[in-house]
Amino acid sequence: xxxxxxxxxxxxxxxxxxxxxxxxxxxxxxxxxxxxxxxxxxxxxxxxxxxxxxxxxxxxxxxxxxxxxxxxxxxxxxxxxxxxxxxxxxxxxxxxxxxxxxxxxxxxxxxxxxxxxxxxxxxxxxxxxxxxxxxxxxxxxxxxxxxxxxxxxxxxxxxxxxxxxxxxxxxxxxxxxxxxxxxxxxxxxxxxxxxxxxxxxxxxxxxxxxxxxxxxxxxxxxxxxxxxxxxxxxxxxxxxxxxxxxxxxxxxxxxxxxxxxxxxxxxxxxxxxxxxxxxxxxxxxxxxxxxxxxxxxxxxxxxxxxxxxxxxxxxxxxxxxxxxxxxxxxxxxxxxxxxxxxxxxxxxxxxxxxxxxxxxxxxxxxxxxxxxxxxxxxxxxxxxxxxxxxxxxxxxxxxxxxxxxxxxx
Amino acid sequence: xxxxxxxxxxxxxxxxxxxxxxxxxxxxxxxxxxxxxxxxxxxxxxxxxxxxxxxxxxxxxxxxxxxxxxxxxxxxxxxxxxxxxxxxxxxxxxxxxxxxxxxxxxxxxxxxxxxxxxxxxxxxxxxxxxxxxxxxxxxxxxxxxxxxxxxxxxxxxxxxxxxxxxxxxxxxxxxxxxxxxxxxxxxxxxxxxxxxxxxxxxxxxxxxxxxxxxxxxxxxxxxxxxxxxxxxxxxxxxxxxxxxxxxxxxxxxxxxxxxxxxxxxxxxxxxxxxxxxxxxxxxxxxxxxxxxxxxxxxxxxxxxxxxxxxxxxxxxxxxxxxxxxxxxxxxxxxxxxxxxxx
Numbered sequence: 001x002x003x004x005x006x007x008x009x010x011x012x013x014x015x016x017x018x019x020x021x022x023x024x025x026x027x028x029x030x031x032x033x034x035x036x037x038x039x040x041x042x043x044x045x046x047x048x049x050x051x052x053x054x055x056x057x058x059x060x061x062x063x064x065x066x067x068x069x070x071x072x073x074x075x076x077x078x079x080x081x082x083x084x085x086x087x088x089x090x091x092x093x094x095x096x097x098x099x100x101x102x103x104x105x106x107x108x109x110x111x112x113x114x115x116x117x118x119x120x121x122x123x124x125x126x127x128x129x130x131x132x133x134x135x136x137x138x139x140x141x142x143x144x145x146x147x148x149x150x151x152x153x154x155x156x157x158x159x160x161x162x163x164x165x166x167x168x169x170x171x172x173x174x175x176x177x178x179x180x181x182x183x184x185x186x187x188x189x190x191x192x193x194x195x196x197x198x199x200x201x202x203x204x205x206x207x208x209x210x211x212x213x214x215x216x217x218x219x220x221x222x223x224x225x226x227x228x229x230x231x232x233x234x235x236x237x238x239x240x241x242x243x244x245x246x247x248x249x250x251x252x253x254x255x256x257x258x259x260x261x262x263x264x265x266x267x268x269x270x271x272x273x274x275x276x277x278x279x280x281x282x283x284x285x286x287x288x289x290x291x292x293x294x295x296x297x298x299x300x301x302x303x304x305x306x307x308x309x310x311x312x313x314x315x316x317x318x319x320x321x322x323x324x325x326x327x328x329x330x331x332x333x334x335x336x337x338x339x340x341x342x343x344x345x346x347x348x349x350x351x352x353x354x355x356x357x358x359x360x361x362x363x364x365x366x367x368x369x370x371x372x373x374x375x376x377x378x379x380x381x382x383x384x385x386x387x388x389x390x391x392x393x394x395x396x397x398x399x400x401x402x403x404x405x406x407x408x409x
Numbered sequence: 410x411x412x413x414x415x416x417x418x419x420x421x422x423x424x425x426x427x428x429x430x431x432x433x434x435x436x437x438x439x440x441x442x443x444x445x446x447x448x449x450x451x452x453x454x455x456x457x458x459x460x461x462x463x464x465x466x467x468x469x470x471x472x473x474x475x476x477x478x479x480x481x482x483x484x485x486x487x488x489x490x491x492x493x494x495x496x497x498x499x500x501x502x503x504x505x506x507x508x509x510x511x512x513x514x515x516x517x518x519x520x521x522x523x524x525x526x527x528x529x530x531x532x533x534x535x536x537x538x539x540x541x542x543x544x545x546x547x548x549x550x551x552x553x554x555x556x557x558x559x560x561x562x563x564x565x566x567x568x569x570x571x572x573x574x575x576x577x578x579x580x581x582x583x584x585x586x587x588x589x590x591x592x593x594x595x596x597x598x599x600x601x602x603x604x605x606x607x608x609x610x611x612x613x614x615x616x617x618x619x620x621x622x623x624x625x626x627x628x629x630x631x632x633x634x635x636x637x638x639x640x641x642x643x644x645x646x647x648x649x650x651x652x653x654x655x656x657x658x659x660x661x662x663x664x665x666x667x668x669x670x671x672x673x674x675x676x677x678x679x680x681x682x683x684x685x686x687x688x689x690x691x692x693x694x695x696x697x698x699x700x701x702x703x704x705x706x707x708x709x710x711x712x713x714x715x716x717x718x719x720x721x722x723x724x725x726x727x728x729x730x731x732x733x734x735x736x737x738x739x740x741x742x743x744x745x746x747x748x749x750x751x
Binding site: 063064086088089091115177178201203228234294359363364365366367378379389396397399403405406407409 | 713
C-alpha cells in the first residue's frame with residue numbers, strides 16, 4: 001500500500017513537472033466557477049501554469065458574480081466555468097467570445113463532443129456531464145422483494161411497501177426545497193410527461209397543460225412519502241437524510257452520487273446498501289424524467305487577445321487527459337475528457353444519456369421560467385391551491401418577468 | 410449658529426448624504442422606469458455533448474445596435490410598478506370584481522407575490538415591535554435592580570442575541586426546530602403528535618420567525634432603556650414613594666413617561682429594520698411560507714436571469730413603505746419638537 005502511494009506520488013510529481021514545462025502563459029488568467037470537487041480539480045490544474053498569475057474564485061455564488069465580473073472592460077474574470085443553464089445568461093449579455101481561432105491554435109486533443117457550438121461558433125469547452133438519476137438502498141429493496149424502480153409509479157409502489165412493512169416512515173427522498181430545486185424537479189417530471197416549456201419557437205409559456213398537471217400530481221403523490229419538511233430540503237439536506245438511513249429511494253445528481261457515502265459516521269448498512277441506476281420514466285413515457293447537463297469553460301470577450309490566449313492555454317491544461325490518472329479525480333465526475341473510463345459511480349449518468357434524456361433547455365428565457373416555477377409551485381405542494389391554479393400563476397409570473405426583460409411583447 | 414458657519418459645518422455631511430443616500434436612490438428610481446430592450450431572436454443550430462438541436466438565441470448584433478441607440482434601455486414608465494410582480498393593478502381589480510366576500514378577496518390577494526410579502530412583513534413588524542419593546546423594558550428593569558457585581562455579567566449575556574450574526578442565529582434555531590432537533594422534538598413530545606413539523610406548517614413557521622425576531626432585537630431595546638434608566642432622577646421616584654405609589658404605579662407614572670422619547674426612538678428604528686426582514690427568511694429556508702420585499706429583491710437578482718428593473722421597482726416600493734410606516738412617528742416627533750421650541 002505504502003509503495004503504491006509512493007509510486008503514485010512520484011508519478012504525480014513527474015506529471016506536474018512535465019506540465020509546468022508544457023504550460024507557459026504570457027498574461028493574467030482569472031477563473032470564476034462553482035465549487036464542487038471536479039471544478040476544484042480543473043481550477044487547481046489550471047493554476048499549474050507558469051509565466052503569469054492564474055487566480056481562481058470558485059464559489060457556490062458564482063452565478064451572482066460571473067456576469068457583473070465579465071461586463072466591465074477589461075473584464076475581471078477571463079474565464080467562467082458554466083453549465084448549460086448558466087451559459088445562457090452570459091450569452092444573453094454577450095460577454096463571452098467565440099473560441100474558434102484559439103481552438104485552431106491550441107485546441108488539439110479535444111473531442112468533437114466537448115465543443116459547445118452555437119450557430120456554428122464554439123462558445124464553450126465542456127469537460128463533464130451530469131444528470132439526476134435513481135439512488136437507492138439495495139438491501140431495503142431486496143427485503144421487500146422488488147427490483148430497483150424503472151418508473152416513478154414503481155417508486156411509489158415500493159415506497160408504500162416499505163412504509164407498510166414499518167421499515168421507514170418516509171422512504172422517498174427528493175430535493176424539493178422551494179425555489180430552484182423544486183422547479184428543477186418539476187422540469188424533470190414535466191419533460192418525462194412529454195411537456196414542452198414554451199410554445200414551439202416562441203417565448204410564450206406552455207406549462208399550464210395536461211403534462212404540467214400530471215407532473216404536479218405525481219410530485220404531490222411522491223411528497224406523501226417524504227419527510228414532511230421536504231419544502232426546505234435541498235440536495236444537501238436530502239443527501240443527509242439518505243446518509244442517516246431515513247431514505248431508501250431518491251432522484252439525485254450524478255455529481256453527488258460518487259461521494260455520497262464517503263462522509264464520516266454513515267451507518268454501515270447505508271454504505272453497503274448504497275446503489276445507483278439510471279433515471280426513471282413517468283406516466284408511461286419513454287423519455288426519462290430527468291435532464292442532461294454539461295459543465296464547461298468559456299473565455300471572456302472584454303479582455304485582450306493575449307489574456308484570451310493565456311486563459312485558453314491554462315484551461316486546456318486544467319482539463320488535459322493526464323489528470324484522470326489520479327483515481328480520485330477520475331471518480332469525481334463523468335468526465336468528457338478523452339481517455340476517461342467510466343467508474344462505478346458513473347452508471348447513472350451514462351444510463352441517462354443512453355436513454356435519450358432531454359438536455360436542460362438552453363433558451364434565453366428559460367432562466368425566468370425556472371425562477372417563476374420555483375416561486376409559484378410551493379403553494380400547490382402544500383395543498384393550498386389546485387395544480388391548474390399553480391400553473392396559471394407560473395405562467396402569469398413568467399409573462400410579467402418576460403415582458404419586463406423584453407422577451408415577450 | 411450663523412447661516413454661513415452652519416453651511417461650512419454641514420457641507421461634508423451634506424456631500425456624503427448626497428453621494429451615499431440621494432444618488433443611489435436616484436439611480437434605483439431610474440432603473441425602475443427603464444427595462445431591457447426587446448430581445449431580437451434568431452434560430453441557430455446548437456451542438457454539444459448530447460447532439461445538435463435547433464434553438465433560439467439572442468441576435469447580438471441587432472441587440473448591440475439597440476443598446477447603443479438607447480443605453481438606458483427601453484423607457485416603460487410605471488409599467489413595472491403595475492405589473493403582476495409588483496402592485497398588480499389589473500389582477501387586484503379582477504380579484505375585487507371576482508370575489509363575493511372580503512375573505513375571498515384577501516385569499517386571491519395573497520396569491521400575488523407583492524401582497525403576500527406585504528402580508529407577512531406587516532404581521533411580522535407589528536407583532537415583533539411591541540413585544541420586543543416590552544421584553545426589552547422588562548430586561549432593563551430586571552438588570553437595573555440587580556446587585557452591581559452581577560450587572561456586568563448579566564448585561565453581557567443579555568446582549569448575546571444581538572451579537573450573533575442574524576443569519577447564523579436563524580440557522581441555529583432552524584436546526585433546533587427541525588423535527589429531530591431539540592425544540593422540535595420537545596414540541597412533538599408535548600403535543601403528542603409524532604408527525605407535527607414546524608417547518609411544514611405556515612402558521613408555525615410564522616410564529617417561529619416572529620419569536621426569533623423578538624429574541625434577536627430585544628437586546629437593542631434593552632440597552633437603550635437601560636441607558637435611559639441611569640438618567641432617571643432619584644428624587645422623583647422618592648417623591649412617588651412618599652406619596653404612597655405602588656411599584657407598578659411608580660413604573661406607570663414615573664419610569665415609563667421618562668423613557669417615552671426612547672420608546673419612540675426604538676419604535677422608529679425597529680419599524681424600519683423589521684420592515685426589511687430578510688435574514689430570517691433565508692436562514693429558516695422559509696420561502697414557501699413567508700416572503701418579504703427584501704426577499705423578493707434578493708430572489709429577482711439571484712435567478713439565472715437577473716431581473717434588475719424588477720428589483721429596482723421593489724426597492725423603490727420598500728422605500729415608500731418605510732416612509733409610510735414611519736410617518737406617524739415622525740409627525741409626532743416633529744410636533745414634540747415644535748411644542749418644545751415654543
